[in-house]
Amino acid sequence: MARITLDSLAHSYSAAPKGDADWALKPMSLTWRDGGAYALLGSSGCGKTTLLNIISGLLRPSRGRVLFGDRDVTDLPTTDRNIAQVFQFPVVYDTMTVRQNLAFPLKNRGLPAAQIAARVDAVARMIGMVDTLDRRARGLTADAKQKISLGRGMVRQDVNAILFDEPLTVIDPQMKWELRTQLKALHREFGHTMIYVTHDQTEALTFADEVVVMSEGRVLQAGTPQSLFDAPAHTFVGYFIGSPGMNLLDAQVQGATALVAGTAIPLAAPYAAPKGRVQIGIRPDAARPAAEGLPFRLLRTEDVGHHRILRGEIAGAPFNMVVPEDEPIPAGFDRVALDPARIGVFVDDWRIEPAERAA
Numbered sequence: 001m002a003r004i005t006l007d008s009l010a011h012s013y014s015a016a017p018k019g020d021a022d023w024a025l026k027p028m029s030l031t032w033r034d035g036g037a038y039a040l041l042g043s044s045g046c047g048k049t050t051l052l053n054i055i056s057g058l059l060r061p062s063r064g065r066v067l068f069g070d071r072d073v074t075d076l077p078t079t080d081r082n083i084a085q086v087f088q089f090p091v092v093y094d095t096m097t098v099r100q101n102l103a104f105p106l107k108n109r110g111l112p113a114a115q116i117a118a119r120v121d122a123v124a125r126m127i128g129m130v131d132t133l134d135r136r137a138r139g140l141t142a143d144a145k146q147k148i149s150l151g152r153g154m155v156r157q158d159v160n161a162i163l164f165d166e167p168l169t170v171i172d173p174q175m176k177w178e179l180r181t182q183l184k185a186l187h188r189e190f191g192h193t194m195i196y197v198t199h200d201q202t203e204a205l206t207f208a209d210e211v212v213v214m215s216e217g218r219v220l221q222a223g224t225p226q227s228l229f230d231a232p233a234h235t236f237v238g239y240f241i242g243s244p245g246m247n248l249l250d251a252q253v254q255g256a257t258a259l260v261a262g263t264a265i266p267l268a269a270p271y272a273a274p275k276g277r278v279q280i281g282i283r284p285d286a287a288r289p290a291a292e293g294l295p296f297r298l299l300r301t302e303d304v305g306h307h308r309i310l311r312g313e314i315a316g317a318p319f320n321m322v323v324p325e326d327e328p329i330p331a332g333f334d335r336v337a338l339d340p341a342r343i344g345v346f347v348d349d350w351r352i353e354p355a356e357r358a359a
């Protein structure tokens with residue numbers, strides 16, 4: 001296993017990149033600790049696969065370096081990087097049994113038979129395939145085959161890292177939850193450095209200790225699921241993480257007050273007069289129907305079990321609230337109060353700190 005460092009990495013598929021748009025990856029530097037579980041999260045086309053291919057060695061970055069531990073591997077081919085990969089679709093040998101499939105990477109490394117048997121048993125247990133070990137892969141469901149791929153990815157203990165590229169795409173929705181939980185357990189038990197690419201926030205947030213949120217080739221924020229939720233660094237992160245995402249309202253901020261469509265909202269701390277497009281951001285669970293506050297127009301209520309989502313508008317912008325099911329909602333309410341402690345201030349989409357903290 002290894003610590004992975006991405007040092008001033010950037011990539012363009014064009015031989016002579018001109019503008020920003022020609023860079024599939026804009027300059028980024030990240031360090032991933034040995035044994036950590038990381039997710040690369042972002043919508044289609046944001047550069048996740050490009051980054052994964054640079055780490056695995058399928059692609060040489062236009063700029064920057066990749067280090068495994070202290071070793072510069074930027075020019076090493078995939079085969080010399082000692083990594084395991086699990087792809088979107090199962091890669092299994094149909095004519096082999098499940099046991100033979102799982103044992104394959106270990107046999108290739110010439111491990112003693114007893115060691116292989118013990119390791120295959122441990123992995124089969126973790127992926128819940130002990131009873132099917134002697135069945136041929138042919139004829140198994142896509143779910144089962146992908147479980148074999150996951151198992152194969154994890155069977156070797158000596159890899160520098162395991163890379164997962166949207167590994168649950170073919171998995172039945174019910175089984176997804178089970179496999180996600182298993183992957184987390186596998187990480188805890190085996191302690192590999194794992195990098196998991198997905199566009200699904202639930203997968204990223206449940207799997208990873210740290211999530212790297214990407215948009216348009218840029219890393220917007222890397223942090224724990226909690227920090228992305230509590231203090232998104234960018235409006236995209238606020239909106240992308242959470243369901244529904246963070247509410248964003250255009251505002252003027254003066255000291256410890258935000259003015260939204262003519263209504264003054266108290267903030268928890270003063271801000272130094274920000275310049276640019278100023279927005280306040282607040283999570284749907286930090287706003288409540290109230291007698292005083294911002295004028296709100298309710299459009300519809302969705303009952304989703306243990307809470308309700310009130311969908312509406314403030315000053316023409318969409319605004320959602322999440323209210324626990326046991327909390328009464330006043331009939332005909334038309335105002336919303338915001339928890340000052342949970343309001344973030346964003347300038348040109350980036351979060352800014354209050355003046356006293358920034359000083």
Ligand SMILES: Nc1ncnc2c1ncn2[C@@H]1O[C@H](COP(=O)(O)OP(=O)(O)OP(=O)(O)O)[C@@H](O)[C@H]1O
Binds near residue numbers: 024048
């Ligand atoms: N071989 C290539 N040649 C030219 N452009 C490419 C190539 N591969 C990807 N791109 C471009 O690079 C950008 C990032 O693509 P990438 O596949 O890394 O994104 P992604 O986040 O993995 O998306 P998806 O989830 O759809 O795979 C996109 O604009 C894409 O069109």
